[in-house]
Amino acid sequence: MKKTLLLVAALFYFVGLNAQGVIFEKGTWKEVLEKANRENKIIFVDIYTSWCGPCKNVAKTVFPNAEFGAYYNEHFINFQVDAEKGEGPAFVKTYPATGYPTFYYINGKGEVLRTFTGAKNVHEFVQEGKPSAFITTRHRLVKNLLPSTPC
Secondary structure, three states: OHHHHHHHHHHHHHHHHHOOOOOEOOOOHHHHHHHHHHHOOEEEEEEEOOOOHHHHHHHHHOOOOHHHHHHHHHHEEEEEEEOOOOOHHHHHHHOOOOOOOEEEEEOOOOOEEEEEEOOOOHHHHHHHHHHHHHHHHHHHHHHHHOOOOOO
């Protein structure tokens, strides 16, 4: 009986480790841009404030979701910006937030590919990310087909 309980507990522990939500990068915006260039990925940016109710809702219900995390961790470099602290005020001068939360999909050159404002559910977030992820996937496919040396 003890072995069965131990096995079940271990199973729940390991499933819990794999069922995680989105992982947000730590570091500066410059470092995130450099990583996006190196990995040829698009950056998903969450611009929030500490007082924003919809921001708190997304942080509680969407970001920890395993489906959301699996999709966004695979396809994007995820980054959060508090619009009122740290790099946030400078960031929102370059990438304005018309409301909170505001979300951006930005390439490694700092160019905006897509943006939207307001809370969504997990399924809607995954759908929002698909066009941006397709751009990255298509670029990787084309890049891999090109010769490595000039003709």
